[in-house]
Amino acid sequence: MVTNENIDKVIKILKNEIIKYKEPIVGVIARTTKDPFRVLVSTMISLRTKDDITTEASKRLFILADSPAEMIKLTDRAIEKAIYPAGFYRVKAKAIKKTSKMLLESYAGKVPNTLDELLGLSGVGRKTANLVLTLGFNKYGICVDTHVHRITNRWGYVETKHPEETESVLRGKLPKKHWKTINDLLVTYGQNLCHPVSPVCSKCRLYAYCGKCGVRARR
DNA sequence: AAAACGGGGGC
DNA sequence: GCCCCAGTTTT
Numbered sequence: 001m002v003t004n005e006n007i008d009k010v011i012k013i014l015k016n017e018i019i020k021y022k023e024p025i026v027g028v029i030a031r032t033t034k035d036p037f038r039v040l041v042s043t044m045i046s047l048r049t050k051d052d053i054t055t056e057a058s059k060r061l062f063i064l065a066d067s068p069a070e071m072i073k074l075t076d077r078a079i080e081k082a083i084y085p086a087g088f089y090r091v092k093a094k095a096i097k098k099t100s101k102m103l104l105e106s107y108a109g110k111v112p113n114t115l116d117e118l119l120g121l122s123g124v125g126r127k128t129a130n131l132v133l134t135l136g137f138n139k140y141g142i143c144v145d146t147h148v149h150r151i152t153n154r155w156g157y158v159e160t161k162h163p164e165e166t167e168s169v170l171r172g173k174l175p176k177k178h179w180k181t182i183n184d185l186l187v188t189y190g191q192n193l194c195h196p197v198s199p200v201c202s203k204c205r206l207y208a209y210c211g212k213c214g215v216r217a218r219r
Numbered sequence: 220a221a222a223a224c225g226g227g228g229g230c
Numbered sequence: 231g232c233c234c235c236a237g238t239t240t241t
Contacts, residue, residue, distance in 0.1 A: 047226045050238070054225085087236040091228080125227050145225045163226090191225065197241095223240075230232085 011178070013205045014185045030058075036111035036136030037067060037103075040121075041096055043128045049086040057083040061096075068109045071100035095123025113137045126164060134180055142167045142174065143183050147190025154194065155210050 030042040042058040049057075061082040065071040071079075079093035086092065099121045103109055111132065112118055118129035126144070133141030144167040152158045158169045174182050193200050201207065 044226095048224060048236085050225075053238070085237065087224095087238075088226090088234095089236075091235055095227085123227065127226065147225060187225070196223080221241085224238085227235095229234090 007173075007175075007182075010206060010209055011182055011185060014189055015181075016205075030054075030131070030135055034136060034138075035066075036113070036132060038062060039136040040099070040111055040124070040128070040132050041071075043131050044096055044099070044123050045083050045086050045092060047092070047128075048088065053085050057086040068100040068103040072097060072104065092123065098122040099124065111136060113139065115141070126167060130167070134183065138180075140176060140179055142171045142179075143187070144170065145187060145190075146196075147194075148183070148186045150196060151186065151190040151194045154199075155206070 030039050030046065033039060038058070041061065042054060045057050045061070046054040061079065064078060064082060065074055074097070076090075076093050076097060079096055080089045083089050083092055083096075102121055103111060107117075112121075113133065113136075115129055115133060118124055118132055119126070124132075130141035131143045133139040134143060144163045146163070148170075149160070149163040149166045152166060152170065153160060158166055160166045160169060193204060204210070
């Protein structure tokens with residue numbers, strides 16, 4: 001059982017363990033840039049998509065346009081072609097363009113830095129909005145993707161039905177100091193080790209803190 | 220050849 | 231709540 005008392009210990013273990021696995025969340029682009037617009041767009045591209053593919057797609061698109069003003073000049077087709085391998089390319093292209101337009105019309109071409117404003121953009125849900133706050137503005141955001149939702153429930157850290165509830169429970173529980181690292185590690189751990197169907201419990205050093213691993217893989 | 224996969228929108 | 235979007239990776 002993961003509780004507030006041992007969460008620091010858990011995080012330390014995670015850090016050591018993670019090093020052996022792949023690099024983390026939402027594509028290299030989103031993690032290595034602080035430009036809110038790039039973070040926003042690459043996160044939109046990343047929906048239901050692997051990291052390396054997201055990164056490639058983002059790079060290809062940012063060569064063509066890396067600001068709202070440039071983005072709206074592209075045809076839908078051009079955007080679709082750039083992000084094609086990421087899947088869902090039509091809806092994503094449309095959302096990226098529409099959101100770019102909204103940024104120009106309502107926010108002087110800049111990405112807003114509050115949760116409510118971000119949620120008003122096209123193709124931006126809670127996961128995307130919180131990640132933009134975190135990576136783009138260094139503001140306290142709780143990014144709950146399916147991994148975080150699944151493993152925090154599996155561990156017994158939270159008991160929630162919907163990702164939105166998980167976010168609400170985690171908000172305030174993640175220490176203000178290291179929330180970014182912890183959130184990142186949660187995503188990475190869920191992605192690389194604590195898989196949906198067959199978690200690699202034999203390699204998991206959180207076994208002692210987990211109520212479900214190795215017993216019953218529950219989504 | 221299936222099934223699973225780092226959400227969000229429309230209804 | 232249910233269904234759709236789509237290519238890539240894994241089984």
